[in-house]
Amino acid sequence: MDFSVLYIGSGQASWNGAVPLAKSGAKVAVIEESQYGGVCSNKGCNAKIILDKPLELINRVKDLQGRGIDGVPTVNWEDLMAHKHELIVPQDAHGKERLDNVGITTITGHAEFVDTHTVAVDGKTYTADKIVIATGLRPHVLDVPGHELFENSTDFLSLPHMPKHVTILGGGFVAIEFATIANAVGAQVDVITRSNRLLRQFPAQYVAEVQADLKARGVRFISDMNIKSAEKTAAGQIALTGDHEFQLTTDYVLDATGRVPNHDQLNLEAIGVEANQRGIVVNEYLQTSVENIYAAGDAIDKQVPKLTPTAAFESRYLTARFKGDNDGPIVYPAISEVVFTSPRIAQVGVHLDQALAEPDRYEVTEASYDGDWYRQVENEQGAKLSLIFDKNSKALVGAAEKSNNADNTINTIVPYIQMKMTKEQLNDLVYVFPSIEYTLQRRLPLV
Numbered sequence: 001m002d003f004s005v006l007y008i009g010s011g012q013a014s015w016n017g018a019v020p021l022a023k024s025g026a027k028v029a030v031i032e033e034s035q036y037g038g039v040c041s042n043k044g045c046n047a048k049i050i051l052d053k054p055l056e057l058i059n060r061v062k063d064l065q066g067r068g069i070d071g072v073p074t075v076n077w078e079d080l081m082a083h084k085h086e087l088i089v090p091q092d093a094h095g096k097e098r099l100d101n102v103g104i105t106t107i108t109g110h111a112e113f114v115d116t117h118t119v120a121v122d123g124k125t126y127t128a129d130k131i132v133i134a135t136g137l138r139p140h141v142l143d144v145p146g147h148e149l150f151e152n153s154t155d156f157l158s159l160p161h162m163p164k165h166v167t168i169l170g171g172g173f174v175a176i177e178f179a180t181i182a183n184a185v186g187a188q189v190d191v192i193t194r195s196n197r198l199l200r201q202f203p204a205q206y207v208a209e210v211q212a213d214l215k216a217r218g219v220r221f222i223s224d225m226n227i228k229s230a231e232k233t234a235a236g237q238i239a240l241t242g243d244h245e246f247q248l249t250t251d252y253v254l255d256a257t258g259r260v261p262n263h264d265q266l267n268l269e270a271i272g273v274e275a276n277q278r279g280i281v282v283n284e285y286l287q288t289s290v291e292n293i294y295a296a297g298d299a300i301d302k303q304v305p306k307l308t309p310t311a312a313f314e315s316r317y318l319t320a321r322f323k324g325d326n327d328g329p330i331v332y333p334a335i336s337e338v339v340f341t342s343p344r345i346a347q348v349g350v351h352l353d354q355a356l357a358e359p360d361r362y363e364v365t366e367a368s369y370d371g372d373w374y375r376q377v378e379n380e381q382g383a384k385l386s387l388i389f390d391k392n393s394k395a396l397v398g399a400a401e402k403s404n405n406a407d408n409t410i411n412t413i414v415p416y417i418q419m420k421m422t423k424e425q426l427n428d429l430v431y432v433f434p435s436i437e438y439t440l441q442r443r444l445p446l447v
C-alpha cells in the first residue's frame, strides 16, 4: 500500500487528525480538489467573521450614543473586502504547508474510488490501508428556472460592491447571518422563506426577538413563500416570481437554501459505501459500510450539528482510533453553537425549547441583563440568559443566551456542563473582576 491513511478532502475533518497522525510516524496522504483547509478556512467561518467584525463594533458604539460616544461610523464594504482578501487568500497556501511541513503527501485534484483501497486522481491511482472521506458539503441550488442568476455563500463572501437591493432565499444560518451583514452595510434586504420559522436550531423565543430586531432595522421577511422562477429584466435586475402571483424585482439574489453532500462525485456506489441525501452513513466508530473506509465532518449523516468544532472533534477521534489510543465508540461532548446575528444567539447542552416543553424534568431560570450593572457598562438592552437545570440531579445541563456577548458566555458554560461540575467546584473558580465570566458565575446557585 502507498499509504497507511489517505484522506479525501483537506478541511477541519481531515487536517486536525491527519497532522498528529503524520507526526506519530504514519504514512499519510491528503487529496484536495479546491482550496487546502476546506470551507471554514477559505469560504466559511473565517471570511464571515471578518465581515461581521465592524458590525459588532458599530452595534456597541450605537448602544453608547450619548453615553460617552457621539457619532456612529459606517462600513466601507470595499475596504472591508480588501481586508478580508488579505487575511483569507493566504489560507489555501497555509493549509497546504501545514500538511507538507509534517511530511504528509498532498495530492491536488478530484478523487474518485476505484476499489475499496484505491483512489484515482487525474488518472493516477493511490492505495491505502484506510481511507477517510472528509469531502464536506457544497451549496444547494434551488431547482427553478433562472437559478443561474442566483449567487451562493462563496460568491457573497467575495462580493466586490454591496448591491442596493439584496434578496435572500432561506432562513438558516447563512441566510440570517448574511442578511444581518447586508442590512448593516446599507442594502435593502428581503428574506424569503418557505416556512415562517427561522433558525430552527435555536430557541424560538430568542429567534423571534432577533427577527423583530432585524425587522425594526428595515429587513423585510416574506414567509410561507416558494419561489418559482427568476428572469433577468431589461434594466439588468432579477425578477422573481412565487406562489400566489408573488413578484419581486431585485439587484441580487443569494440562494441560501442549505448545503448538500459532495459524496455523489466519489463513485461510492461502485464500492458499496452507503450514503443518502444527508450524508455518508457511518456506525459509532465513524466507519462506513466498507470496513476500511471511514468518514468524518460535514460529509456524514449525523444528528450533531455540522460545524467546524464537530468536524475537528471527529477527526481527532479517528486519529486516536487509528493509533490504538481509543477503541471505543465516538462519544460527543456538549456541543455549543452560535449564530452571528447582532445580537448573537448561542446555546449549549439541553435545548431551551425542549426544557420549556418538559417542566417536570427541567427547571429553567431566565435572567435579563438589563438590571445587571456590569453588562450595562455597554448599555445593551434586551440581553437574556436562560439556564437549564435537571430537576433530579440539580445539575446545570443547558444554557442559551441572546446578547452581543452570547458566544463568550456560552463558552464559559461549556466546561461546567461537559465536566458536570459540582456547586463546590464552580465555587472554587476565581474569575477576573469585573468580567462577563464573574457576572455569570454569580448567577449560578453556588454556596
Ligand SMILES: Cc1cc2nc3c(=O)[nH]c(=O)nc-3n(C[C@H](O)[C@H](O)[C@H](O)COP(=O)(O)OP(=O)(O)OC[C@H]3O[C@@H](n4cnc5c(N)ncnc54)[C@H](O)[C@@H]3O)c2cc1C
Residues within 6 Å of the ligand: 008, 009, 010, 011, 012, 013, 014, 031, 032, 033, 034, 035, 036, 037, 038, 039, 040, 041, 043, 044, 045, 046, 048, 109, 110, 111, 112, 134, 135, 136, 137, 153, 174, 262, 265, 266, 296, 297, 298, 299, 306, 307, 308, 309, 311
Ligand atoms: C458561509 C459559511 C459559514 C460558516 N460559519 C461557521 C461558523 O461560524 N462556525 C462553525 O462552526 N461552522 C461554520 N460553518 C460550517 C463549517 O465551515 C463546516 O462545518 C466545516 O468546514 C466542515 O469541515 P469539513 O472538513 O467536514 O468539510 P469542508 O470544510 O467542506 O472540507 C471538505 C473539502 O473536501 C474537498 N473535496 C470534496 N470532494 C472532493 C473530492 N472528490 N476530491 C478531493 N477533494 C474533495 C473540498 O474541496 C473541501 O475542501 C460555515 C459554513 C459556511 C458555508
Ligand SMILES: NC(=O)c1ccc[n+]([C@@H]2O[C@H](COP(=O)([O-])OP(=O)(O)OC[C@H]3O[C@@H](n4cnc5c(N)ncnc54)[C@H](O)[C@@H]3O)[C@@H](O)[C@H]2O)c1
Residues within 6 Å of the ligand: 142, 169, 170, 171, 172, 173, 174, 175, 177, 193, 194, 199, 256, 257, 258, 259, 305, 306, 307, 337, 338, 339, 340
Ligand atoms: N454560525 C455558524 O456556526 C454557521 C454559519 C453558517 C453556516 N453554518 C453551517 O453551514 C451549514 C449550512 O448553512 P445554511 O444556512 O446553508 O443551511 P441551513 O440548513 O441552516 O438553512 C437552509 C435554509 O434553507 C431552507 N430551504 C431548504 N431547502 C429549501 C427550498 N427548496 N426552498 C426554500 N427554502 C429551502 C431551509 O428551510 C432553511 O431555512 C449548516 O450546517 C450550518 O451548521 C454554521
